[in-house]
Amino acid sequence: MENLVYAIVLLPLLGFLINGLFGKNLPKIVVGSLATAMVFASFCIAVSIFMGFNSESQPVIVKAFEWFRVNGVQINFGFQIDQLSLMMIMIITGIGSLIHLYSIGYMSHDKGFYKFFTYLNLFIFSMLLLVMGSNYLILFIGWEGVGLCSYLLIGFWYTNEEYGKAARKAFIMNRIGDLALLIGIFMIAGQTNAVDYLTVAENAGKFELDGSVIIFITASLFIGATGKSAQVPLYTWLPDAMAGPTPVSALIHAATMVTAGIYLVVRSNFLFTLAPTVQGGILFIGFLTAALAGFYALRQNDIKKVLAYSTVSQLGFMFIALGLGAYTTAMFHVMTHAFFKALLFLGAGSVIHAMSNEQDMRFMGGLKKYIPITHATFLIGTLAISGFPLLSGMISKDEILVAAFAKNPIYWVFLFILAAITATYMFRLYYLTFHGEFRGTEEQKHHLHESPSNMTLPLIVLAILSVLGGLINLPHFIGHGHYAKLMEWLKPVLTEESFKQMEATLSGVPFGTEMILLGATVLMFFCVWFIVKNTYVNKKKQALPEAQYTGWEKLSAKKLYVDELYNALIVKTVEGLGRGGKMFDKGILDRFVDFVGEGAEDSGKAMKRIQNGNVETYILIMSLAVGIILIVNFILQ
């Protein structure tokens, strides 16, 4: 068993090393297949371990080596295999291998082909470290690693300066969150004298409920999660990160890296349950993020930007679930979101590929007859995210809605509106892209073609998963023996209290009310679909260039000018500090150093004048010296 665990982590690392060192000289098919095979092998191993696990299984700790001991805190390097980490591993490696396969086709014309797969494998390795670690420090290593890979992959086409700026923006914003996370980890280590999950869980009981210590710790951890999972205020990097190749957006910014924040909170559920204040904060931030991002997505023209804001919004949903104490619901939504968002991104990549790298929806339209497979799978993805009945997205989102209603009906109302907004922008995206007249150039029309099979196959697989993925956690009214499978399965990961809290929330709604809510949601879905279809297909409403929007549309398209605000407030300040520092260095420090140097040189020049080569002066000085010595001697007698 231990060897299998090591294999899961080390196979992608091996792929990284081989492709990194030798990839330049290997043929493309070898590079791509090797990378994909490594990730797929990890997936198979994870599935085999999963077969042996059930909801009663205890966590398996695989200790690799003793790392270090500081001040009585013993820190080991090891992996923890339990239900939560297995679920994450399967998501990561499963969707990861599909995206690797897709990338073979998508990046086939790129000069940096081997570099891409090197970075992808490194990313999978870091992400696996993150979810498989047995203590917070290993999580942090993985955290940093995925931040680095995110930077490398966003700025993959490094010759373009804008892309480089986007990569830097992502990295720096992540860093701010990382600092908070690190402080949280330090506090945990200081308070409980341990950093591994099991020990901290045991000792968590001694924190007083809602005390300032636990609030500080959980707030720090949450701020770290904010950076990585793109919540307010650290979310502006994610839309800019669309500068990277589409498979990168699919893998990192839809399915895996951004969910690291949610994983962190679920992993630390024993801490968060003790701090209801922070949970309230998480709820608020989740709502704010979901609302803002949804608002922006309504009037974006770039197909990837819409999906990016959609991701931020859905992450907001997941944090809302966490804020309500519904941990397994959040994980469920992570899983379904991974399915349909990866599908949507890969589908968008397929569209972009067909449109000869055009990303602006104003020049698309009527593509459904040219790229049928992409169209079909994209439609399934859109339906899933918008909440078509019985698709995975609807089930997981409905669970969040129910939990919200249980806490406070007002929350349900907000969430309902947000779900409506989600459906609106997704259908807008779909209709503008695939329906109506083709609005692009003749040349683009010529090149329209369906993507090769290594790109369409992952689309199909993800579409199937998007449809069926919800079935593992059906609400309990559907039928005995089949419901709430996921929640039951993940139970050992949560503490008693967390679980009790969650169960109370989820079953706090009477059956009748729940049916009414469900009915309202489904009705809303169909209404929105009809209205949007009417607007964009029948009335042929067009998407305008950004500058032509007015009123609320302009605010939406310009993203409420938040980017500009950050630029003015923070970026300019830091740059100003940098300039100040440069002036200080040049003006004062440099001058001082030069002054010392010049002083030495000048004193040398002054001393040089003694050596004038004139014999007379030499003799004079000699005799003068003798005379003075004699006189001094004489006086001292």
Next chain:
Amino acid sequence: MDQFLFFLVAFIAVASAVYFVFARNPLYAILSLIVTMFSIAGMYILLNAQFLAIIQIIVYAGAIMVLFLYILMMLNLNKQDESKKNNTLKFIGVFTAGLLLIGVLGVFRGVQQNQVVVENVDKGVGLTKNLGRLLFNEYVLPFELASILILAGIVGAVLIGKKDL
């Protein structure tokens, strides 16, 4: 009588030395230096240092000064004037020499006069016979080394003076 002789010879020595230091024409300067040498030889005779007196005349006044004159004549400088010297340097020079004089005299003031017992002094100490006995009995080694020194001087002078080594 002795005092008069002493002061006469001393006066001649100092006068010719002064002229030597301040003369414009180098030839006249060297000539007055010869007079100084002779007067010092006279001093030696007054001190009953007969050997030294003779050596002084033969070696110093006879050989060294002639060598000076020889070089001077060869360089054909006796018609030239020296260029003017920087006034500041002159002043400092005089000052230095004065300083030195005061210093030396000051040092010598500490010499106790009464340590010189005059009565029982061997008066024949300057005679050639006595000096010769001393030289070849006690100071043989320095004597031999002096001869090597002169040899080195000869070789050195010849080497330096050659046109191509």
Next chain:
Amino acid sequence: MGEVNTFIQSIPLNYFIILSSVLFCLGVLGVLLRKNAIVILGCVELMLNSTNLLLAAFSAYKGNGDGQLLVFFIMVVAAAEVAVGLAIIAMLYRNTRSVDVSIFNKLRG
């Protein structure tokens, strides 16, 4: 000659000291003031002579012959030194057509 001379009874030693010091300082003055290399060398000779005189005086007053032998050796050394020094001056003249000390400043820093 063996005659007893009364010289040393009538002239105090101080007079010799003063005379020697004056001659020595005149030599120093000459070295500092003159620019002709040959004259400077002559001033060095003057200084040596003044020391010789003092040494001989001390030796006579003490009745010890060591002082006068030292004078002898000083004379030997002075002779050798003058020979070499004048050879150098001759070479200097041959290269620069002048014996003015102030133009020999090639060791300038």
